[in-house]
Amino acid sequence: xxxxxxxxxxxxxxxxxxxxxxxxxxxxxxxxxxxxxxxxxxxxxxxxxxxxxxxxxxxxxxxxxxxxxxxxxxxxxxxxxxxxxxxxxxxxxxxxxxxxxxxxxxx
Numbered sequence: 888x889x890x891x892x893x894x895x896x897x898x899x900x901x902x903x904x905x906x907x908x909x910x911x912x913x914x915x916x917x918x919x920x921x922x923x924x925x926x927x928x929x930x931x932x933x934x935x936x937x938x939x940x941x942x943x944x945x946x947x948x949x950x951x952x953x954x955x956x957x958x959x960x961x962x963x964x965x966x967x968x969x970x971x972x973x974x975x976x977x978x979x980x981x982x983x984x985x986x987x988x989x990x991x992x993x994x
Contacts, residue, residue: 931993932993934969934970934973935989935992935993936954937952937967937970938970938973938974938977938992939988939989939992941967941970941971941974942974942977942978942981942988942992943985947967947971948967948970948971948974950962950963950967951963977991977992
């Protein structure tokens with residue numbers, strides 16, 4: 888019983904800390920289009936770009952990223968599962984317009 892209580896309290900602590908960091912990084916900076924939402928985390932932007940590319944090309948996200956080590960590209964040392972899962976979850980609700988799709992993926 889005591890171990891379960893400690894595990895629950897630990898999970899709640901991690902959840903609270905995660906929520907606090909997420910709230911702090913939730914940037915509401917006005918953009919040129921009048922929108923008040925932007926992403927400032929470089930990892931999120933990178934994965935949004937990978938998801939956008941995977942959806943445009945179809946299939947698995949590419950194992951080589953041409954934007955890294957330009958102009959040769961670089962082989963990615965991590966598996967594509969995060970980007971694949973994000974693409975699979977987002978695809979049904981996305982617009983067909985590439986310009987609109989990018990904003991939807993980032994959000």
